[in-house]
Amino acid sequence: MTAVEEHPVVEATPEFEALAARQERRRGALYALPAYLYLVVFFAIPFLIVVVYSFATRTRTGGVELGGWNLDSYQRLGEEIVRDVLVRSVVLAIVTTLICLVIAYPFAYFITTRSPAVRNVMLALVMIPFWTNFLVRNYAWRLILANEGPLSNTTDAVGLGPTEILFTQSAVVLGMVYAFLPFMVLPLYASIERIDTSLIEASRDLYGNARQTFTSVIFPLSLPGVVAGSILVFVPSAGAYVTPAILGGNKNVLLGSYIVDQFGNARNFPFGASLSVVLMVLMLTATLAYFRSGGRNL
Amino acid sequence: MTTIARPRNLGSRLLGLQAALVYAFFYLPILVLVIFSFSDDRLVGRWGGFTLGWYEAFWNDQELTDSLWVSLQVAASSTVISVVLGTLAAFSLERFRFRGQRVFDALLYLPIIIPDVTMGIMMLIFFSEGIDLLDSVGIEASKGIGTVTLSHIAFNISFVSVVVRARLSGMDTNLEEAAMDLYATRWQTFWRVTFPQILPGIIGGALLAITLSLDDVVVTQFSAGPGATTLPVRVFSLIRKGVTPIINAVSVVMLVASLLLVVVSLIVGGLRSSSTPVANDD
Amino acid sequence: MSTKMLRLLAAILAFGLLSAACGGDDDESAVGADCEAGQTDGDLNLYNWAEYIDPELKTQFEEEFGVTVNEDNYDSNEQMQPIISQGNSGYDLIVPSDYMVSILIEGGDIAPINRSAVPNLSNLADEFASGLPFDPDGTYSVPYQWGTTGLGVDLSVVGEDVPQTWGLIFDADLAAEYGLEGAMTILNDPRETMGAALKYLGYSLNTTDQGQLDEAKAVVADATSRVAAYESDQYDELLVSGQTSVAHGYSGNFLVQFFEADDPEQFTYFVPEEGGTRWVDNMAVVADAPHPCTAHAFINFLLDAENGAALTNWNYYASPNAAAVPYIDQEVLDDPIVYPADQSKLEFIADTGDFEIEFSDAFNEARG
Numbered sequence: 001m002t003a004v005e006e007h008p009v010v011e012a013t014p015e016f017e018a019l020a021a022r023q024e025r026r027r028g029a030l031y032a033l034p035a036y037l038y039l040v041v042f043f044a045i046p047f048l049i050v051v052v053y054s055f056a057t058r059t060r061t062g063g064v065e066l067g068g069w070n071l072d073s074y075q076r077l078g079e080e081i082v083r084d085v086l087v088r089s090v091v092l093a094i095v096t097t098l099i100c101l102v103i104a105y106p107f108a109y110f111i112t113t114r115s116p117a118v119r120n121v122m123l124a125l126v127m128i129p130f131w132t133n134f135l136v137r138n139y140a141w142r143l144i145l146a147n148e149g150p151l152s153n154t155t156d157a158v159g160l161g162p163t164e165i166l167f168t169q170s171a172v173v174l175g176m177v178y179a180f181l182p183f184m185v186l187p188l189y190a191s192i193e194r195i196d197t198s199l200i201e202a203s204r205d206l207y208g209n210a211r212q213t214f215t216s217v218i219f220p221l222s223l224p225g226v227v228a229g230s231i232l233v234f235v236p237s238a239g240a241y242v243t244p245a246i247l248g249g250n251k252n253v254l255l256g257s258y259i260v261d262q263f264g265n266a267r268n269f270p271f272g273a274s275l276s277v278v279l280m281v282l283m284l285t286a287t288l289a290y291f292r293s294g295g296r297n298l
Numbered sequence: 299m300t301t302i303a304r305p306r307n308l309g310s311r312l313l314g315l316q317a318a319l320v321y322a323f324f325y326l327p328i329l330v331l332v333i334f335s336f337s338d339d340r341l342v343g344r345w346g347g348f349t350l351g352w353y354e355a356f357w358n359d360q361e362l363t364d365s366l367w368v369s370l371q372v373a374a375s376s377t378v379i380s381v382v383l384g385t386l387a388a389f390s391l392e393r394f395r396f397r398g399q400r401v402f403d404a405l406l407y408l409p410i411i412i413p414d415v416t417m418g419i420m421m422l423i424f425f426s427e428g429i430d431l432l433d434s435v436g437i438e439a440s441k442g443i444g445t446v447t448l449s450h451i452a453f454n455i456s457f458v459s460v461v462v463r464a465r466l467s468g469m470d471t472n473l474e475e476a477a478m479d480l481y482a483t484r485w486q487t488f489w490r491v492t493f494p495q496i497l498p499g500i501i502g503g504a505l506l507a508i509t510l511s512l513d514d515v516v517v518t519q520f521s522a523g524p525g526a527t528t529l530p531v532r533v534f535s536l537i538r539k540g541v542t543p544i545i546n547a548v549s550v551v552m553l554v555a556s557l558l559l560v561v562v563s564l565i566v567g568g569l570r571s572s573s574t575p576v577a578n579d580d
Numbered sequence: 581m582s583t584k585m586l587r588l589l590a591a592i593l594a595f596g597l598l599s600a601a602c603g604g605d606d607d608e609s610a611v612g613a614d615c616e617a618g619q620t621d622g623d624l625n626l627y628n629w630a631e632y633i634d635p636e637l638k639t640q641f642e643e644e645f646g647v648t649v650n651e652d653n654y655d656s657n658e659q660m661q662p663i664i665s666q667g668n669s670g671y672d673l674i675v676p677s678d679y680m681v682s683i684l685i686e687g688g689d690i691a692p693i694n695r696s697a698v699p700n701l702s703n704l705a706d707e708f709a710s711g712l713p714f715d716p717d718g719t720y721s722v723p724y725q726w727g728t729t730g731l732g733v734d735l736s737v738v739g740e741d742v743p744q745t746w747g748l749i750f751d752a753d754l755a756a757e758y759g760l761e762g763a764m765t766i767l768n769d770p771r772e773t774m775g776a777a778l779k780y781l782g783y784s785l786n787t788t789d790q791g792q793l794d795e796a797k798a799v800v801a802d803a804t805s806r807v808a809a810y811e812s813d814q815y816d817e818l819l820v821s822g823q824t825s826v827a828h829g830y831s832g833n834f835l836v837q838f839f840e841a842d843d844p845e846q847f848t849y850f851v852p853e854e855g856g857t858r859w860v861d862n863m864a865v866v867a868d869a870p871h872p873c874t875a876h877a878f879i880n881f882l883l884d885a886e887n888g889a890a891l892t893n894w895n896y897y898a899s900p901n902a903a904a905v906p907y908i909d910q911e912v913l914d915d916p917i918v919y920p921a922d923q924s925k926l927e928f929i930a931d932t933g934d935f936e937i938e939f940s941d942a943f944n945e946a947r948g
Contacts, residue, residue, distance in 0.1 A: 028394020035387035131556035140327035224542035249809025264658035266940035276416035300871035426666035524625035
């Protein structure tokens, strides 16, 4: 006889089921507790400070007076410049997300067609450039895109004429796509990789061509990855300001730099706070809504 | 894990070409970076002959090497803690149902969507007040590496949990149930069945956490104290005063170090997953 | 504990923290009041602009006084100020710019200087020892270095006889004449850039007149299309590498770049004839500095004649230290970039109080 211990057989009475369910819930809560407590103390409370500040008053010298609670900083959100900034940022974020999706999808798909060992290497190769300093990467692009720089010289040599792209919106989009592409690739890859190949084979067996297989089988099944990737690209893009500053010449005020400005040059903390709160509420709503429509959670 | 069948036709070749172009896109600035780190010219972008001088300057620059050491410490400790907390959080959200789960879920998303300057300012105020509070009960505290690490953990937990959840949600629970049917304890089940399967997710989360920690500027600036300058913060202030190739040299060093890290983790991950049987879906 | 309870607790904790904030600030006598000349009370935690002080000077101080100097850097006054005014920053000495000093004074964030601990104050030139608009009696701040903001130009593009005017940026016709479209940068700083426009229009850069500011806003908005970038960091490199031909920026930065350029004669810097900003960075002791005496010793050390000169000889900004003049390199003294000949049209940026926010808003609107 093997050394299997004797285990009592328990009957699955309703009371037992209820007890087991309660234990499961408690266990789940227990697992969540450390992270929850940490985030409450070191994130939620500090964030509450920001929320409180959004109702405070700005003093003459740019400090914050905790008293005289008001909605002034929220009223400012209706100003024209805020609308312009918001629209500009959202448009840029959408454009970046779409371009990332279009580029990343075939790329992620290609990776899934490789052998597991090659796949890991390919994914690692995607991440590695992003371990250089973010600022330095942007400055490198500034070099490349400079007037009479490498890109310009190359297109000129090829006959397309010199490219004067630096400090234009195109340069900003390029920089943004560059910065966020991995965030689209990774979730897409994870999602496409999990697709059951038998479904694809079935589609082919039923005489579906490549396009049909894609639209009816592959794309729908990869939707969680599309949603996840889109969120991971859209959200930070909407608040990005470093890349637009370095590659766009700071000429158009975007939401990210506008918020930074309030906490910096303008020293208008309440307004910076209200902008942040509104931005985050919008993002959170969009995220949660998008998840509902996209099906499952990440 | 599934491998999608690969047809050897034009479509496949085009895909391969596109992939190559994407990689070229990714590595173009890196190439520029590396090349000009060896250029003997103060202005980045002009080739002035080959030199290792910038690497030497980096090595001799006390402030830069100090900040590198600070960065590594912060990255290491914040990653370890956020991986543990983030993995636990991921489990709790994917495998269990409990009251307050929705709130927890939403809370986890906040650090991902918060603008970093907002987080920086709120941590600044929080730590400053916290120090006052501790002071009033007689505990002496100050801003420094500790507060930077605390801030980094605060945002890293969320990112780690996202990655691990992605891994968990696609996982087949049959294996775990089978293990438990065979009277394995929870701990045994976790360690020998679940853990090897989610290891890629954990490694992915850890790598992401390290990256975010090593790249963070704004939150760190506001959370730090004297002597707690991290490398990206130092680079940031140097850029203000003028980009010289020393910054390139720094970046290349970081790159090589990260490469080594990836190689090591791939090997470790590969070793672990090869020692436990992995199920196939068919 | 249920989730609701936890969150309630969190909220209470938060308000507790906030009230600790509003709660009494220490009403002790100002930090540093008991310090004697040359006395130190621990290592120095210095918070300074990057590359603003010669590392050798720091080493010298360390050896002379037997303490360590820890320097951290900030890249703008606005980044430094919240960190200092929140308190518990850990820093002893900061180097705020002129207008920021008045803000810090009003916020109670810097301590009065204990003059008995800084005997070298007598080395300061008269015009810097007192009478500075932001700190008239020099109670809270000690000038560190000063300079101007103006235009750096590439003479090979605009020629030796280039008119020294802000019009190069703000006058569309003039810019076209010299082919400067897309080849200029201006500072990404509301006060500096709006100030330049105000000077161009003949107004004071410290105006509190909304009409004048609106005019300046229109001028800047018009210039935006001609400007390559709003750049506060790399303007000197862009100029020297040929990307731009005219750059708005700070005197010392340009000088450092020009000295290192292939052909220093190719570039020059001037403050336009309409006038511009003169700025002065100052040393100040943080109100809750852990080591105020060392901070005072450091200030005194930098005010020494030779040390003050060493500062200038290293960062190419002008020194407010009269006693240092004999020790400053002649070529620096002679350089009109560092020590401009005509200082009559220069203005300090002064805090405009409630109006300050208008500058920032106008700037953002002008940028588009």
